[in-house]
Amino acid sequence: MTTRAPLLSARGLKKSYGGVQALRGMDIDLAEGEIHGLCGENGAGKSTLVKILGGFVTPDDGELGIAGQIVPLGRPVDPALLSIVHQELSIIPHLSVIDNVMMGARDVRALYRRGPFRAHVRQTLDAVGLQHVPLDLLAEKLTLAERQLVEIARGIARGARVLLLDEPTATLSDGEIEKVFAVLRRLKSENATTIVIISHRLNEIFALTDRVTVLRSGRHILTADTADLTSDALVRAMIGHEVKTGEIAPSHARVGVAPRLALKDWSLPGRFAAPDLSVQPGEIVALVGQLGSGADMLLESLAGLKPGTRGTLSLDGTEATPRSIPEAYAAGIAYVSEDRAARGVFLDAPIGTNLVSQVLGRVSRAGRVLPSAVTALATELAQSFAIDPARLPHEVSTLSGGNQQKVSLGKAVALGPRLLLLNEPTRGVDIGARSEIYARLRALAERDAMTLLFYSTDLEEVLEASDRVITFYRGAMVRDAARAEVDADSILHDILHGPDEVAA
Ligand SMILES: Nc1ncnc2c1ncn2[C@@H]1O[C@H](COP(=O)(O)OP(=O)(O)OP(=O)(O)O)[C@@H](O)[C@H]1O
Numbered sequence: 001m002t003t004r005a006p007l008l009s010a011r012g013l014k015k016s017y018g019g020v021q022a023l024r025g026m027d028i029d030l031a032e033g034e035i036h037g038l039c040g041e042n043g044a045g046k047s048t049l050v051k052i053l054g055g056f057v058t059p060d061d062g063e064l065g066i067a068g069q070i071v072p073l074g075r076p077v078d079p080a081l082l083s084i085v086h087q088e089l090s091i092i093p094h095l096s097v098i099d100n101v102m103m104g105a106r107d108v109r110a111l112y113r114r115g116p117f118r119a120h121v122r123q124t125l126d127a128v129g130l131q132h133v134p135l136d137l138l139a140e141k142l143t144l145a146e147r148q149l150v151e152i153a154r155g156i157a158r159g160a161r162v163l164l165l166d167e168p169t170a171t172l173s174d175g176e177i178e179k180v181f182a183v184l185r186r187l188k189s190e191n192a193t194t195i196v197i198i199s200h201r202l203n204e205i206f207a208l209t210d211r212v213t214v215l216r217s218g219r220h221i222l223t224a225d226t227a228d229l230t231s232d233a234l235v236r237a238m239i240g241h242e243v244k245t246g247e248i249a250p251s252h253a254r255v256g257v258a259p260r261l262a263l264k265d266w267s268l269p270g271r272f273a274a275p276d277l278s279v280q281p282g283e284i285v286a287l288v289g290q291l292g293s294g295a296d297m298l299l300e301s302l303a304g305l306k307p308g309t310r311g312t313l314s315l316d317g318t319e320a321t322p323r324s325i326p327e328a329y330a331a332g333i334a335y336v337s338e339d340r341a342a343r344g345v346f347l348d349a350p351i352g353t354n355l356v357s358q359v360l361g362r363v364s365r366a367g368r369v370l371p372s373a374v375t376a377l378a379t380e381l382a383q384s385f386a387i388d389p390a391r392l393p394h395e396v397s398t399l400s401g402g403n404q405q406k407v408s409l410g411k412a413v414a415l416g417p418r419l420l421l422l423n424e425p426t427r428g429v430d431i432g433a434r435s436e437i438y439a440r441l442r443a444l445a446e447r448d449a450m451t452l453l454f455y456s457t458d459l460e461e462v463l464e465a466s467d468r469v470i471t472f473y474r475g476a477m478v479r480d481a482a483r484a485e486v487d488a489d490s491i492l493h494d495i496l497h498g499p500d501e502v503a504a
Pocket of ligand 1: 020021040041042043045047399401403426428493
């Protein structure tokens with residue numbers, strides 16, 4: 001693998017944003033028909049590298065060659081040569097699926113007629129597991145996972161020789177991830193496509209890639225054959241030291257006190273029916289299931305996001321069924337969305353402003369916001385969520401994806417909710433910061449007796465962060481068990497097959 005002539009070769013790439021050096025002289029070679037993983041902490045420079053390779057960001061210095069040609073930097077590269085599947089989805093909701101796939105394609109001229117492309121786009125959608133999605137469906141009807149698959153289809157439809165995927169699996173369930181991986185493996189073996197994938201999930205890197213490159217603080221740290229690496233060695237290269245993960249969290253639920261959350265007859269007809277559930281103060285509960293299984297919808301319904309939900313929700317013994325996010329906030333329920341760009345953060349506002357935006361009362365006196373109070377509270381929140389406090393005055397859009405996620409978390413925690421609901425809590429967060437965030441969430445449960453419910457498709461996260469695991473299959477609960485009583489196999493069995501009598 002390492003001896004083949006590179007299809008793509010980049011040398012000495014440098015990029016600074018103001019005082020931030022995103023890349024400090026990065027080299028990378030990609031062979032034809034390899035799957036190459038890019039690993040590194042949040043802010044290491046992975047997305048910047050990918051955007052430079054795609055011509056979306058102009059570097060301050062460096063050279064790029066693809067298929068033996070020098071490619072001018074800072075201009076979008078021919079999509080038949082190289083396509084990027086971006087981290088933040090670029091699907092346009094009010095366009096149809098076919099238009100989203102064809103957008104920007106070389107064959108599309110000023111007079112765009114869909115007819116000639118229908119068969120090709122259909123075939124591409126089928127290949128990424130979207131057989132059920134009609135070509136003319138408006139993209140706004142798609143789930144987040146389906147949008148991600150349309151993005152991948154867009155790259156494939158152009159026949160790109162190099163496909164760059166920036167965290168393509170962050171919003172997908174295990175079944176969907178497997179489908180995407182099967183597509184990527186086929187592209188590699190049948191078309192000799194070169195694929196670069198950024199992922200914070202190390203099991204994916206090991207399952208899929210031939211080689212791995214690690215970046216740290218904008219520098220190239222190593223490139224190696226994946227088979228020659230261990231997980232520990234990879235983590236050490238990424239963060240410069242060991243990280244402790246995988247400990248079983250002790251249960252800190254307060255027993256003998258009234259439940260924090262009690263649900264009675266809670267259901268969304270036709271979608272899911274929750275058991276009559278009660279959750280104690282200080283308990284951390286993972287809701288696990290495929291997208292659409294009910295686990296995800298249950299979480300959203302508790303935040304008032306699912307109109308039509310029936311039943312009653314009580315907090316500390318008082319009925320507080322929310323019908324909207326503002327009602328949820330008023331009742332002491334905070335929600336962290338999985339779609340941080342659309343619903344998690346204000347991208348154009350400073351990081352500090354974002355962090356305190358829900359609690360202006362805490363940083364104001366006589367109706368006036370006190371800048372010193374904003375700075376003090378924002379600094380405290382930034383520190384506890386591993387965000388660099390020096391960057392508080394900068395816009396959230398200048399942060400890397402994982403660091404934006406930390407802002408989204410800090411903003412919700414600032415509310416000091418009694419019930420904190422988290423949808424994919426550490427989506428895109430690197431492995432080191434993830435452990436810090438779990439410790440912080442654990443402290444909120446333990447010290448402040450906050451109750452946390454989270455939905456996650458990441459089983460490592462479920463096992464590391466929860467006290468209790470509730471699994472769902474096709475709209476119904478399968479199991480409600482203490483964390484110590486389940487493992488990855490039993491959870492997978494539940495969410496893929498349901499209870500045994502369903503599987504039989
Ligand atoms: N448009 C921008 N303006 C200012 N700073 C930026 C901009 N884009 C990126 N940066 C900074 O450059 C550095 C590298 O960011 P990049 O997005 O490449 O990291 P990453 O490795 O992809 O991180 P993540 O894993 O969180 O996605 C970060 O410090 C980031 O804040």
